[in-house]
Amino acid sequence: MTVGTVILTVFLGFVFGWTLDKAGLTKYHKIVNVFRFTDLSVLKYMLSAVVVGMIGIWALKGLGLLDLTGTVNTYIAGNFLGGILFGVGMAAAGF
């Protein structure tokens, strides 16, 4: 990786971390309460990111400015069962 890529990446991470903190997702109660349906910040944050990211990425793909070669692999049992166990850990740890 070039120095430029590292600086860019740390900057992108900086914005990511900044938004996580501003959405309150660095707090235990925000994470656990999404599973109690008393505070949906996690879902609002995630779905807002998905909507903006999806529109941006597919628009740029449509314009031929980027390609989606590195798509996340799908393997049904792993993704689903891993997801269930992930939820268990997330509700227990609150991170």
Add this chain to the structure above:
Amino acid sequence: MKNPLKQEEWSPYVAGAGLGLVAVLSLLLANQLPGSSGAFQNLAAFVAKPLFPDNFFFNYLMPPAITWQVWLLLGVFLGAMASAMLAGVWKLDPNPDPQWKAVFGPQVWKRWVMAFIGGVILEFAAGIAGGCTSGLAISGSVQLAPAAFLFIPGMFIGGIPVAMLIYGKRY
């Protein structure tokens, strides 16, 4: 109106849109998508590979490396810290969240043990699933990868019963 940089919280919709922009720029400029669980695994490999030299996972799947995600994780740490510092709410505090104390009591060690066990389960599960809330749920969804739409319902199927168990009547 207060300077938004100094506000403790923003609407989660606005904050989420910020991450959406990060995802677009990551793919456009670095041909990567945000994720974090992989970075922890590559970093853990620096300890795990010497301990288990024949281990398949730490040799071939997640070898010790400073990857793109590791740099991103460094940025996440700094960004979240800067956000809390500018808002004037940053502090080093080992004490659990008030909501945690109401359920488990004030003991600090309980919080740390639970955070550790939960963290182990979470990271192990991310290894099975192929990502976490960011790398699989969000980065997968924006690509319309089926994996993400299997992972997200799974997350709630796993998380809801555990929250019910922990909170009992208070659920």
